[in-house]
Amino acid sequence: MAEPQAAQTVDAEVPDDEIVVDPTVPYLEVDHLKIGLMREGAELRIVDSATFALQPGASLGIVGESGSGKTMLCRSFTGTLGRYGVDVMGGRLEIAGHDLTHAEEKAWRPIRGRAVGYVPQSSLAGLNPVLTVETQLLEALHLGSRKLTKSDARAEARRLLDMVKIPRADSVLHERSHQLSGGMRQRVMIAAALALSPPLLVLDEPTTALDVTVQYEILVLIRQLREQLGMGLILVSHDLAVVEFLCSRVMTMYAGATVELAASESIRTRPRHPYTNALLHSRLGMAERGKDLVAIPGESPAVGSWPLGCRFWPRCAYAADACKVGDQPETRMVDRHLTACIRAEDVT
Amino acid sequence: MADNLIEVAGLHVNYKTKGDDVLAVRGLDLTVGAGQSTGIVGESGSGKSTVAKAIVGLVAPTQGSIRIDGDLVAGQQATGYVRANRWKVQMIFQDPYGSLDPRQQPLDAVLEAVHQWSRKPKAESRKEALDLLKSVGITERQATSGLRSLSGGQRQRISIARALAPHPQVLVADEPTSSLDQSAQAAILNLLRRIQAERGLSVVFISHDLGLVRYLTETVLVMKDGFVVEEGLTDKVLHQPGHEYTQRLISSALA
Numbered sequence: 123m124a125e126p127q128a129a130q131t132v133d134a135e136v137p138d139d140e141i142v143v144d145p146t147v148p149y150l151e152v153d154h155l156k157i158g159l160m161r162e163g164a165e166l167r168i169v170d171s172a173t174f175a176l177q178p179g180a181s182l183g184i185v186g187e188s189g190s191g192k193t194m195l196c197r198s199f200t201g202t203l204g205r206y207g208v209d210v211m212g213g214r215l216e217i218a219g220h221d222l223t224h225a226e227e228k229a230w231r232p233i234r235g236r237a238v239g240y241v242p243q244s245s246l247a248g249l250n251p252v253l254t255v256e257t258q259l260l261e262a263l264h265l266g267s268r269k270l271t272k273s274d275a276r277a278e279a280r281r282l283l284d285m286v287k288i289p290r291a292d293s294v295l296h297e298r299s300h301q302l303s304g305g306m307r308q309r310v311m312i313a314a315a316l317a318l319s320p321p322l323l324v325l326d327e328p329t330t331a332l333d334v335t336v337q338y339e340i341l342v343l344i345r346q347l348r349e350q351l352g353m354g355l356i357l358v359s360h361d362l363a364v365v366e367f368l369c370s371r372v373m374t375m376y377a378g379a380t381v382e383l384a385a386s387e388s389i390r391t392r393p394r395h396p397y398t399n400a401l402l403h404s405r406l407g408m409a410e411r412g413k414d415l416v417a418i419p420g421e422s423p424a425v426g427s428w429p430l431g432c433r434f435w436p437r438c439a440y441a442a443d444a445c446k447v448g449d450q451p452e453t454r455m456v457d458r459h460l461t462a463c464i465r466a467e468d469v470t
Numbered sequence: 471m472a473d474n475l476i477e478v479a480g481l482h483v484n485y486k487t488k489g490d491d492v493l494a495v496r497g498l499d500l501t502v503g504a505g506q507s508t509g510i511v512g513e514s515g516s517g518k519s520t521v522a523k524a525i526v527g528l529v530a531p532t533q534g535s536i537r538i539d540g541d542l543v544a545g546q547q548a549t550g551y552v553r554a555n556r557w558k559v560q561m562i563f564q565d566p567y568g569s570l571d572p573r574q575q576p577l578d579a580v581l582e583a584v585h586q587w588s589r590k591p592k593a594e595s596r597k598e599a600l601d602l603l604k605s606v607g608i609t610e611r612q613a614t615s616g617l618r619s620l621s622g623g624q625r626q627r628i629s630i631a632r633a634l635a636p637h638p639q640v641l642v643a644d645e646p647t648s649s650l651d652q653s654a655q656a657a658i659l660n661l662l663r664r665i666q667a668e669r670g671l672s673v674v675f676i677s678h679d680l681g682l683v684r685y686l687t688e689t690v691l692v693m694k695d696g697f698v699v700e701e702g703l704t705d706k707v708l709h710q711p712g713h714e715y716t717q718r719l720i721s722s723a724l725a
Contacts, residue, residue, distance in 0.1 A: 422651075
């Protein structure tokens with residue numbers, strides 16, 4: 123019953139200070155993060171052992187297939203896991219010097235939108251169809267505790283649209299999502315994510331439903347915004363080519379775990395995990411007409427039915443007996459790649 | 471069998487809307503010979519999916535004619551898609567989650583199609599359906615389990631088995647892998663290539679993906695706003711694009 127009052131107190135506690143970026147330490151750090159839920163008295167893990175650190179202003183691409191946990195991992199950076207009925211169950215999550223591993227909603231408020239800007243998956247449907255673009259940008263601006271007058275906020279909304287290079291911004295401000303093309307909607311979503319000038323932008327499959335020419339324009343826009351704002355970037359995609367276009371480092375996820383992490387160029391030329399290797403070889407661009415594509419045999423294991431040992435072994439061309447027992451292997455350094463494969467040296 | 475399994479001439483398709491009519495296809499000619507692979511590329515709204523639907527008889531042309539194996543199936547004085555030729559062209563859809571009935575067992579989905587075309591006794595139809603499913607890599611256990619336990623790739627295999635039930639001469643595949651993961655895509659494309667070779671099928675691939683068209687097709691049409699802006703041998707069109715739009719598509723593609 124004391125709920126409403128408690129909420130008020132929380133609002134008052136939201137600090138007005140800016141997010142501090144310390145150039146000497148990682149801006150975002152994830153260490154053996156576990157995300158999941160309790161089902162019938164047992165833990166059901168969706169992410170188990172995601173590990174990486176992102177320096178301020180740096181970029182990281184996360185690749186993996188459906189069910190690899192990449193989207194849940196991103197949601198953990200915005201403190202929205204609860205909305206999906208899951209929670210952090212272990213490991214560590216730090217953003218901008220705050221330990222947010224088991225943070226309550228109250229602790230997330232000064233972080234969300236301000237420390238991390240987030241453009242969710244299928245964001246083409248992310249705009250409210252009954253509200254104008256301006257109303258939604260104003261909402262995003264008011265998430266921050268900065269005091270803005272109405273006219274300042276409007277000017278700011280207009281500035282955001284210019285930033286994402288929306289043509290005829292003045293009229294777009296008063297339009298609703300159905301009047302906008304897919305590319306325009308994605309630009310508006312990015313503008314909203316930038317509203318509170320976050321030092322890090324997280325994009326989950328930002329171009330998946332877009333045409334190739336529009337995809338290219340959006341990727342170029344993101345690249346320009348990063349140069350202009352010095353912003354860090356985490357980009358989730360199932361498409362290695364998209365990730366390589368924007369990110370200097372790439373992390374591969376498989377069945378909830380980080381299996382490889384290295385420089386983009388090096389991932390493409392000399393992957394040190396059989397899964398990354400298989401993904402690269404199954405690309406259409408690798409294929410000669412008249413010859414079979416290199417498919418990965420079998421299917422990704424569903425959440426809750428990960429095999430013992432390395433979770434990739436049933437589909438792996440390099441699987442040895444030692445791969446089939448124990449836990450998911452710890453990551454280690456091989457040729458400047460972080461890899462979770464015990465046979466990494468043999469991958470060709 | 472006629473020389474050209476598919477002959478589309480002067481195809482126009484308009485969609486009626488409350489406001490102005492949408493001119494989805496504005497003049498398209500296409501021939502597909504036996505065993506050939508043809509690609510139609512373009513972006514959203516180019517009209518490429520409408521062409522696919524017109525070929526299989528899901529939309530009626532506003533103008534123009536469509537011949538399947540010599541029979542006029544659409545256009546003036548057409549006999550329509552009668553039973554005698556409908557089986558010859560089958561379609562695979564983009565979304566294997568939407569194109570299969572979630573309440574139906576995969577086996578029944580294929581069995582229904584087999585029965586529709588062969589009118590064989592039940593036991594024989596069942597065996598044929600299981601053989602078809604086996605040929606696309608679906609086991610009897612998977613075929614008799616619920617659809618919900620199957621992945622996108624497995625569902626697309628079932629759609630392919632169903633499309634093969636009437637032993638068609640032409641497959642029209644509309645973005646058959648765009649809703650699949652990359653590793654599933656490779657397996658499905660390998661399967662389609664194998665089926666095409668084994669059965670001597672002609673295939674029309676509708677796709678936005680130049681990589682897929684480059685890998686799978688011999689000839690290609692590039693569509694934009696309902697028009698064909700360029701066509702020819704795939705290698706030539708993709709290496710020496712003549713039209714500005716084709717050039718833009720190629721330069722926008724990553725990797």
